[in-house]
Amino acid sequence: MRVLILGSGAREHALAWSFSKSKRIAGLFCTPGNAGTGELCVNFPGVSVNDFDGIYRICRENRINLVFAGPEAPLSAGIADFLIRRNIPVIGPCKNGALLESSKSFSKNFMEKYSIPTANAEHFTEYESFKKYINGRNGKIVIKKSGLAAGKGVLETEIKEEALIFGRKILESDSLIAEEYLEGFEVSVFALSDGKSYKVLLPCSDFKKAFDNDKGPNTGGMGSISPVPWVNTELNDRIMSGIVEPTFSALKNEGIDYRGILYFGLMITDEGPKVLEYNVRFGDPETQALIPLLKTDIGDIAEAIIQQNLSSLSIEFSGESAVGVVIASKGYPDEYRKGIPVTSLPKGNNKDLLIFHSSTYRDDSGRVMTGGGRCFTLVGLGKDTITAAAKAYHEADKVNFEGAWYRSDIGKKFFLT
Numbered sequence: 001m002r003v004l005i006l007g008s009g010a011r012e013h014a015l016a017w018s019f020s021k022s023k024r025i026a027g028l029f030c031t032p033g034n035a036g037t038g039e040l041c042v043n044f045p046g047v048s049v050n051d052f053d054g055i056y057r058i059c060r061e062n063r064i065n066l067v068f069a070g071p072e073a074p075l076s077a078g079i080a081d082f083l084i085r086r087n088i089p090v091i092g093p094c095k096n097g098a099l100l101e102s103s104k105s106f107s108k109n110f111m112e113k114y115s116i117p118t119a120n121a122e123h124f125t126e127y128e129s130f131k132k133y134i135n136g137r138n139g140k141i142v143i144k145k146s147g148l149a150a151g152k153g154v155l156e157t158e159i160k161e162e163a164l165i166f167g168r169k170i171l172e173s174d175s176l177i178a179e180e181y182l183e184g185f186e187v188s189v190f191a192l193s194d195g196k197s198y199k200v201l202l203p204c205s206d207f208k209k210a211f212d213n214d215k216g217p218n219t220g221g222m223g224s225i226s227p228v229p230w231v232n233t234e235l236n237d238r239i240m241s242g243i244v245e246p247t248f249s250a251l252k253n254e255g256i257d258y259r260g261i262l263y264f265g266l267m268i269t270d271e272g273p274k275v276l277e278y279n280v281r282f283g284d285p286e287t288q289a290l291i292p293l294l295k296t297d298i299g300d301i302a303e304a305i306i307q308q309n310l311s312s313l314s315i316e317f318s319g320e321s322a323v324g325v326v327i328a329s330k331g332y333p334d335e336y337r338k339g340i341p342v343t344s345l346p347k348g349n350n351k352d353l354l355i356f357h358s359s360t361y362r363d364d365s366g367r368v369m370t371g372g373g374r375c376f377t378l379v380g381l382g383k384d385t386i387t388a389a390a391k392a393y394h395e396a397d398k399v400n401f402e403g404a405w406y407r408s409d410i411g412k413k414f415f416l417t
Helices: 011-021 051-060 072-077 081-082 095-102 102-112 127-136 160-171 231-253 286-293 298-307 385-394
Strands: 001-006 029-033 066-069 121-124 139-146 154-156 176-180 185-194 198-201 208-211 216-218 225-227 260-269 274-281 322-328 351-357 374-382
Touching: 001 011, 001 051, 011 029, 011 286, 011 298, 011 351, 011 374, 029 051, 051 072, 051 081, 066 298, 072 081, 081 095, 081 102, 095 102, 095 274, 102 121, 102 225, 102 274, 121 127, 127 160, 127 176, 139 160, 154 160, 154 216, 160 231, 176 216, 185 231, 185 286, 198 231, 225 231, 225 286, 225 385, 231 260, 231 274, 260 298, 286 322, 286 351, 286 374, 322 385, 351 385, 374 385
Parallel strands: 001 029, 001 066
Antiparallel strands: 121 176, 139 154, 139 176, 185 198, 185 260, 208 216, 225 322, 260 274, 322 374, 351 374
8 A cells, every 4th residue: 555645744644654564554745744754754845735737636646545634624625536536545534524624604504404513593694684693692602613623713702892803804804703602511422434334433622722621713623632531321322323324424415435534523511412513634732642552554444345244344543541642832823923932841652652643744954844834743641531641741841942832731631521
């Protein structure tokens, strides 16, 4: 199997790390990749995930027989359709399936049509009706950009002026959804689908807020854990029967041949689990915590999806827990510098600690440089969440570059109550 991974984040580094251990791999490539994937793969830093012709050229020249799409943008733009027409298998849905993420209006209508539990919502395409709606209500509300926003197109507020400013900016170029604010705790569920059957992986939890105690603005995710201690058998059964199974049944009913990963972003409320959003790929940073727990060869999983025999594959996990802590640049998720030299990293990639790069690169002298807002994910592994967190945080201060910072409480709420 000769695999090309699309993307440059810590998610893609985690996938590359897993594929590098596969007995099925005969060649491993990544575009554009990062300094971490460069230690495992052949990187193509000059080819972006949205350069379809460039991706196809890499596939032809390197005899690629599987493409694994990391981020959502190329899937939403139709990379799976483009490559499948050229007889190159892709892990990731075609454009019609990717609408579940690329259009929140589509996904909300999908959930409402098939009675999949979700927050009550209103859809808006122009400012005056949105303004009238906001001025006519009280209490906290959630406003979401309908299109892709890299995890930062959401505002939770009870301040009307703030809601109106945020909404006006979105409506200049997109539509939006205003929905009720749900209370509870969040869970990320990932399912693998081959178009005929599906397999559900361990639950994860993503820490989206910038600062400790879930304060501050939304980010792309400041850390994650897997599995989630609060997801017991009863809750898991409710998620499967009330959300996961109805979603896959609805996809079939809509005639969508969904092959790849489907993410269920859930809020566990007093009324039960409700869907916050769908994503059509692995999440970042959840992947960094989830993938290291996988015992089954990822090459076998990829082949089962492509050949549509996922139902016959047993997917096993290590039984450990993982906690991922994101190390970010000063100013993230707002303005931040790029191109900062990384002066030190802890020794990782062992049974207790893994280090995954995000958008890093090497300069002409070979130094690792930052290339984004989220720069590294440190993943601690242990017998339970508290042990795994301790291993990650023990090494966090050894990641050194100017302005480096991280949340100090990833996973904490799950083992202190």
